Amino acid sequence: MSNSGLNIIKIGGNIIDDEVLLDSFLEKFAALPGKKILVHGGGKIATRIATDLGIEAKMVEGRRITDEAMLRVVTMVYAGLTNKNIVAKLQVLQCDAIGLSGADGGTIKAIKRPVKDIDYGFVGDILHDSVNTASIKKFLEAGFVPVFSAITHNGLGQLLNTNADTIASALAVGLSSLYDTSLVYCFEKNGVLKDINDEQSVINSIRADEFLQLKKDGVIHDGMVPKLQNAFDAIQKGVRNVYIGHANNLHLFQQGQFGTCLTLK
16 A cells, blocks of 8 residues: 555535635645545536526436436536536646546446436446546556546446445545545535534544444434445445535645544544
8 A cells, every 4th residue: 555645525516506615615625735536526507507408407306317318418517517617727726637537547437327216317336346546546646636527437338427425435445455545525514513503513523333323312314324324334445534524624624623534433
């Protein structure tokens, strides 16, 4: 394993949708020293552009159905417009970013989600061997900062729309065999909160056993449960730690004061 650290940062759609928030976040990201990767979702831009083109955006339980027409839109927006916009902004900040989809350099392969109760269309699921660590290492060692969009491929020429949280986690797990890897989820809360209505009630650190107790006590519920479940899953597979916090506070990461830190023990 390389003894150098690697930080994988994931930003959500709400930051991408807000130019001021995005610029502020990218300044903080560019200032982070060492090797790093940025993973971004799509935001609402794809839905807006689809509507402009007369394509209906279909959602089931908050998840996008990606039919053939919508796949064209999300590929254009995520891997094109959004990705290149972020890369261009990072270049201004002297951060040598390179925009990637999973197809570029064969970096992330996925399989089309099997049809069960719902046909999600061209949505990609990531497997344990999906990440091509050798290929990504070449970019990192050459001094580039990879910026991944939420588009993967199946290795047979088919592009797939893939959850950005899942991509970030899979990258962290895969690359933890080469680097001392931390995974950072940036969203709109200051961290995992004891009281959802009190932004200052951040739980500074949570161990795996504490998570089970907090879940049992109902402190952690709803959408945070799968987020933390995935985080602890990544830690069990070799990621050093996972942080969850507000995008505005990324500058506190180096000082060890960013959001909630999740660790195995």
